[in-house]
Amino acid sequence: MNKDLKKILINEEEIKKRVCELAEDIMRDFKDEELFFIGVLKGSVVFVADLMRCIKNDVTMDFMAVSSYGLSSQTSGVVRILKDLDFDIEGKNVVIVEDIIDTGTTLKYLYEYLKKRNPKELKICCLLDKPERRKVDIKADYIGFTIPDEFVVGYGLDYAERFRNLPYIAVVKEEVYANK
Numbered sequence: 001m002n003k004d005l006k007k008i009l010i011n012e013e014e015i016k017k018r019v020c021e022l023a024e025d026i027m028r029d030f031k032d033e034e035l036f037f038i039g040v041l042k043g044s045v046v047f048v049a050d051l052m053r054c055i056k057n058d059v060t061m062d063f064m065a066v067s068s069y070g071l072s073s074q075t076s077g078v079v080r081i082l083k084d085l086d087f088d089i090e091g092k093n094v095v096i097v098e099d100i101i102d103t104g105t106t107l108k109y110l111y112e113y114l115k116k117r118n119p120k121e122l123k124i125c126c127l128l129d130k131p132e133r134r135k136v137d138i139k140a141d142y143i144g145f146t147i148p149d150e151f152v153v154g155y156g157l158d159y160a161e162r163f164r165n166l167p168y169i170a171v172v173k174e175e176v177y178a179n180k
């Protein structure tokens with residue numbers, strides 16, 4: 001393992017199993033209805049790619065790019081929309097697919113931003129939830145794993161843009177991100 005990482009928190013097999021379970025939950029709630037997935041760049045790319053391949057409904061999708069962490073381990077508190085949707089979501093069954101809810105700032109902002117466009121349903125599917133760090137009130141409808149307050153990387157998640165390609169979720173050593 002890379003010297004900047006402390007341990008593997010969730011291994012590849014555990015992720016695979018849980019992602020399929022989340023897909024089952026979504027399919028149960030939406031039966032044979034069409035779904036519109038919104039992947040939140042960049043962290044959710046790996047998750048949304050795996051999740052949508054477990055779904056048997058008709059799925060269309062788009063990406064939004066937002067960023068609040070930049071190269072730091074602390075949120076700037078300001079959510080910047082770097083790329084908006086290319087499609088109209090009015091009347092659609094929309095599922096926002098995110099990698100992690102930490103302070104909740106990103107998802108709260110996105111949820112309220114998208115709600116104004118009148119989707120039929122607006123759900124949140126999030127792989128990781130770090131409830132101890134929450135600063136704003138937002139809850140996901142589908143949660144993969146609840147994790148402790150440690151900075152994690154892998155499976156799409158980065159620290160200063162590194163480690164997105166790891167097939168597992170790992171914890172970054174505290175000395176690496178302390179005060180950054």
Ligand SMILES: O=P(O)(O)OC[C@H]1O[C@H](OP(=O)(O)OP(=O)(O)O)[C@H](O)[C@@H]1O
Binds near residue numbers: 043
């Ligand atoms: O709940 P919050 O405290 O808002 O944190 C969660 C958000 O922060 C990360 O995004 P980041 O800004 O690092 O962009 P990235 O996905 O491109 O890495 C992560 O992917 C979530 O989108």
Ligand code: HPA
Binds near residue numbers: 103150151153158159
């Ligand atoms: O623990 C984390 N890891 C990577 N990106 C993040 N964005 C918010 N929290 C995290």
Ligand SMILES: [Mg+2]
Binds near residue numbers: 043069070157158159
């Ligand atoms: Mg990031």
